[in-house]
Ligand code: SF4
Ligand code: SF4
């Protein structure tokens with residue numbers, strides 16, 4: 001029997017309309033765990049680097065994590081993987097909500113799409129019955145609206161539906177996949193879904209998910225719940241409100257936005273408004289929030305309620321979470337009411353709440369600077385908010401200038417030319433980033449921005465405090481019950497970190513420490529993404545309930561795979577390296593690994609070089625960021641180095657095993 | 669008048685305003701009632717179901733009540749905030765008219781047993797796992813009259829007789845008293 005996972009994938013060939021239920025190899029689960037890990041293996045095996053994002057040969061994979069559907073609190077992530085139209089690299093966007101557990105109960109771990117459907121369809125998975133159904137009547141419908149229409153026509157209110165809106169259908173490079181309370185919105189996964197002609201996937205399942213060691217497993221779950229209760233009652237002192245507790249940043253429960261509004265940039269990630277927040281605004285925004293919000297809501301099997309239902313005046317209700325609360329507001333230099341209104345529309349269209357506002361602000365900046373002119377904006381209203389509505393509409397329909405903007409700031413700037421590139425200043429690997437511009441280089445963040453392949457800072461940071469505590473006694477208090485650290489040395493790193501003086505940024509944490517910290521932080525995210533765990537209970541917050549010490553036990557008791565900390569570290573390293581290998585094979589190199597030029601005012605080229613060199617070494621990559629033969633061999637990824645040699649990415653003698661290492665490997 | 673007797677009334681108080689729709693209660697109920705305990709889970713086997721319609725702010729945890737051999741004479745249909753709900757959507761019964769509160773494979777009826785399985789639980793599991801306190805547990809003592817209980821028993825027996833036939837019940841009672 002398979003535990004935690006179902007052991008079956010659905011393979012859907014859209015071109016031929018063929019559906020297959022395929023048993024998976026349990027050895028892959030041991031090596032790559034599940035979710036992101038096994039997705040990466042499939043993409044490596046089946047999508048060669050020549051395949052374009054919008055080619056029928058590109059795959060679109062919806063995967064539940066290994067532990068989704070078990071009673072492990074907060075384990076509900078769907079990991080969507082494909083090749084991104086925006087970065088042309090591997091995309092792995094995640095969504096919470098209810099979809100992944102339902103897929104498990106229906107009897108599948110993944111749905112893998114290949115080919116293209118000649119007309120718009122949706123997939124209906126009802127336990128063993130799986131059918132491709134016509135969706136022509138849903139064309140142009142909103143993502144949330146589509147979900148309701150499908151539930152109604154199937155007469156299955158309990159079906160969970162993931163759908164795209166108009167933006168996905170029109171292949172907007174930053175189109176999202178929406179699922180009621182949650183969305184997979186980064187890297188254009190919705191565009192690939194639209195390109196394949198899939199409007200939605202509805203799923204309903206009523207089967208069991210088994211765990212290997214029931215008593216041990218439930219004990220672990222109860223410990224996690226107890227610790228969540230403890231953390232809810234004991235917020236962490238000395239950090240800003242949204243970092244005190246667990247969950248995704250509790251933006252829906254937070255009224256005080258002084259920190260975000262005064263530290264993040266407004267407009268096209270340019271304007272800092274240091275004295276923005278005042279009593280009047282606080283009052284006004286609170287009123288907006290209270291009048292539009294009905295309830296705080298959770299994802300499947302999680303008490304944290306990080307989302308909310310929002311009903312803007314005169315508009316339908318939708319569900320919102322996290323920071324999309326402020327992205328539109330700040331890009332348009334407007335207020336919360338506008339933010340809530342346009343975000344509702346944007347969600348029906350199905351676009352990413354990070355990239356979209358930035359693209360629109362970018363367009364208006366080009367307009368103000370004469371790079372785009374009136375001819376590009378025929379009929380655009382003159383008021384600022386009206387312009388944002390107008391632009392959103394053009395973009396999702398790919399009309400006029402909208403057709404250019406629909407490809408994101410990087411590609412739009414290339415197409416527009418005339419110096420527009422200067423204005424697409426906030427991307428990494430061609431993808432829009434959070435609007436943060438700071439003063440002093442932070443070595444840990446430098447590494448995360450540069451090398452992260454999930455392309456979003458929130459998907460690699462966490463665990464380690466973002467800034468030092470001013471007083472040593474507070475740092476001592478912090479480390480006292482910090483049992484989540486994988487190694488005691490991290491406590492010392494933090495204890496000695498000062499806001500000023502010798503032990504402060506950029507030279508402290510030291511290069512080696514920075515590498516260790518980033519490696520730990522990233523590892524936890526990769527583990528979450530294989531298990532299907534919400535990062536809000538694990539890799540993102542300080543002192544989370546899931547960590548390096550209980551995860552191996554969860555995997556052993558849940559999936560019946562013998563696991564310890566070393567083995568888990570090794571597995572995570574294996575599929576993390578595989579993700580890199582996919583991207584290396586698609587052309588990514590060291591030159592692409594850098595934060596936006598203007599991210600920090602004070603830069604230190606030599607230090608940055610040393611950071612990257614050292615980090616690459618730690619990761620087992622050569623100076624160009626390419627995994628070495630040695631490290632690939634150690635991870636059991638010889639098939640990758642063979643491919644690299646064949647393609648001339650690594651030369652035959654490069655990184656050949658030295659005598660020493662090979663005897664060492666033999667000893668093991 | 670019959671004799672006075674005290675009995676313990678167990679109540680799960682449902683504060684729908686505090687429900688966030690997470691369905692943790694369904695998860696743990698189905699896991700607790702798996703054999704062996706916690707060896708599997710499947711919300712479709714849970715004895716509590718959360719009727720959840722976030723866009724209309726409907727969050728109603730419903731507990732599986734009695735099994736009924738025959739469906740109601742009439743049906744009820746709720747319209748809330750402009751949306752029509754399934755017929756009998758908010759009913760607690762395990763009833764032939766629908767598949768709610770039945771084992772998905774065998775179709776056997778499910779009923780909330782307040783987790784009175786052994787070992788006895790401090791609190792029903794769904795309450796323990798609802799840490800947002802939408803579900804809370806109360807016990808109170810109540811004086812009841814013997815006769816009333818008998819009446820209740822009769823209703824219960826009638827239902828059993830409907831389901832299994834009177835003969836089978838007599839057999840079972842006989843067998844049970846032999847065990848004692
Ligand atoms: S912590 Fe928040 S985002 Fe994460 S699973 Fe729970 S409710 Fe969802
Ligand atoms: S566990 Fe509580 S909050 Fe969650 S769905 Fe059940 S009743 Fe609602």
Ligand code: SF4
Pocket residue numbers: 696697698700714715716731732779780781782783792793794795
């Ligand atoms: S009290 Fe026990 S049996 Fe009843 S619904 Fe709750 S968990 Fe299930």
